[in-house]
Amino acid sequence: MFDDAIIVQSAVSAFNNAALYAPAFLWWTVLSVPLFAMVYMYGTDFLGRLGWTRQNAGLRTCVTTVVMTLCWIVLFGGNYAVLRDNATVLPFMIAAIVFVASMFITSHVRGTDWAKVAPYLRGRRAWAIAVLVILVVGLSDTHAWWGPLLQIGAVALGVLFGRSARAEMRPIAGTLLVVGATTTAILMQPEFFRFVQLGALTAFHLLFLVLIAATLAAVVALQNINSRGAIHASAYIKLKWMFRFVAALCVVLFVMTESVPVFLGLMVVSFMSSALTIWHRDSVHAGLAEFLFATVLVLFGVITVMPVVTALGLVAMRRVPDLRGAMRAVRGLL
Structure with a gap:
């Protein structure tokens, strides 16, 4: 009925030349620089009035980031009809993210006395909100009859596991898991999440994805590997250059193929390279891990167009002790 060329030309005409050569999230970030500057300068004081202190700011930042990501993954998904293949694992990937995010949030808020925090949320109001949440989660996946059941079941199991867990999930580890999985899902089906236009990743898309992969892997290494001075200098230099070469090869392959396995491989190589340096x-x-974690939040907030997450990352960056020293220390991981 319609000529394919006409349809493509109509789609292209919906964007101006600047939008075709750079992603929308880049222009959003550029236009939001004055706002982010104000957040960086005054965000700590503002959050302090809301009860955020140096002791609880890290945990609240992680929980808020996961809450925002859960809302984003549920509400910002597109139409399954835009997928290139009918058979896709995207619903299961989203369900896994929803499950982990629900479990993370529940494990950290299960001890909250809601009667004091929100005394008006009782009885029918609480049940109404619960029904509304279930309805929204179910409507996020209607490509098949089992789609709503899958997503609602993921939330229910996440809440159940979170309430029954013996201990809370590690804040930074849980946040990185949700952020990394969401970034991978975006790369799997970028059109579904409105990440690209006409299915083409630009240089800016690839740059931000590579930065997130490398930075996230470095934070994981800093959180789990202890400094020991255990590797001889000559062996370290040879191994470090080998990892640099492999990482560069992964970047080239990722730019050429835009492949999810290559993206995950880049994460693994970046983790091993950072772990080698730390060991x-x-x-x-002391502030390197905190600075890189804040950087992950900033980058993730940018590509997902979530200014709250970007703002939280900037405020967390402001709290880093000896920020300039931490920025200089990043070179040592490269």
């Missing part, structure tokens, strides 16, 4: 050194900068 080789006698000590690392």
Whole structure:
């Protein structure tokens, strides 16, 4: 009925030249720079009035980020008809993210006295909100009859596991897991999440994805590897250059193929390279992990167009002790 060329030309005409050569999230970020500057300068004072202190700010940042990501993954998904293949694992990937996010949030808020925090949320109001949440989650996946059941079941199991867990999930580890899985899902089906236009990843898309992969892997290494000074200098130099070469190869392959396995491989290589550096050194900068974690939040908030997450990352970056020293210490991981 319609000529394919006409349909493509009509789609192209919906964007101006600037939008075709750079992603929308980049222009959104550029236009929001004044706002982010104000957040960086005054965000700590504002959150302090809301009860955020240096002791609880880290945990609240992680929980808020996961809550925002859960809302984003449920509400920002597109139409399954835009997928290139009818058979896709995207619903199961989204369900896994919803499950982990629900479990993470529940494990951290299960001890909250809601009668004091929100005394008006009782009885019918509480049940009405619960029904509304279930309805929204179910409507996020209607490509098949089992889609709503899958997503609602993921939330229910996440809440159940979170309430029955013996301990809370580690804040940074849980946040990185949700952020990493969501970024991977975006790369799997970028059109579904409105991440690209006409299915083409630009250089800016690829740059931000590579930065998130490398930074996230470095944070995981800093959180789990201790400095020991255990590797001889000559062996360290050879191994480090080998990992640099493999990482560069992964970046080239990722730019050429836009492949999810290559993206995950880049994460693994970046983790091993960072772990090698940490294990080789006698000590690392005290604020390096916190700075890189804040950087992950900023980058993730940018590509998902979630200004709240970007703002939380900037405020977390402001709290880093000796910020300039932490920024200089990043070179040591490269």
